[in-house]
Amino acid sequence: MTNPLPSTVRSLPIALIRAREGVMSPIRDMLSETGITEQQWRVLRVLAEYGRMDTKTLADRSSLLFPSLTRMAATMREKGLVTQTRDVKDRRRQFVDITPAGQKIIDDCLPEAALIVAGFKETLGEQNYETLLDLLAMLDPGNHS
Amino acid sequence: MTNPLPSTVRSLPIALIRAREGVMSPIRDMLSETGITEQQWRVLRVLAEYGRMDTKTLADRSSLLFPSLTRMAATMREKGLVTQTRDVKDRRRQFVDITPAGQKIIDDCLPEAALIVAGFKETLGEQNYETLLDLLAMLDPGNHS
DNA sequence: TCGCAGCAATTAACATGTTAAGGAAAAGCC
């Protein structure tokens, strides 16, 4: 008795990709006017929420791989969105912080971003929205809750 | 009254990324032994399920952007995984089909892939698994059901 | 204090995501 894979229209990985596409599309539209990418937006949001932190923690909270963050930090520093300072005690480590220019992008986009989020809550319903977040968290390998 | 964004730990886009990472990690491990990528696996699965089709339909069903598929088709053709033939009636269009070598990869990986899927069903529970797919479908912009 | 394991970060190499522009063929219009 074979145990075939689900049809691609009922595949969990593909469903995750398509849902992500649907969610990110309006956010990308919003960000295109600011000149930053979706990933850079994520980094700025984490920095705005937690403040200055070391690169390792930043990568973890932003769900970015280290090599990606290294490249992004360079371009974001050139754009004046973040600053990087080396740890004096341990010269291997670096700290990243958001600049006023970076914070301004967050502040400027916050109203529209909130509207987008509200739209998805309305699409799914408040209850389903929370359920979805809970189910997604169960698939997160780094989630030890 | 401000309407702040949710904390990044409760953000839908980030939750989708992390869930996808959790789901794809074991699949990537499986595929690393075959030498194909996660996206190439997706293309092969769609071709194996529906058979020969034009590039536009293939891109749509694989959830890939056209430029990505153009590049992938070239490398996959060189690897002998697919064939490409131009439509005689409409010389703009191209058809893609899976080769026996491509089909062999599907067949070889199917048992392990089925185990991985079963693992996630067990993690979430059958009921939650179906609920999750339904909720994700509601976020899919191309889902007109 | 020397050597070495381990960690933080970078770099490299290749594949894909994303947007925009370009090219070629078909379809429609006059």
Next chain:
DNA sequence: GGCTTTTCCTTAACATGTTAATTGCTGCGA
């Protein structure tokens, strides 16, 4: 037929995903 528009596909350019190799620094034990 000649013209424009549309459609399918490709190419280009830049950013990120992913894995592996490399560098610079810390700490630790012989």
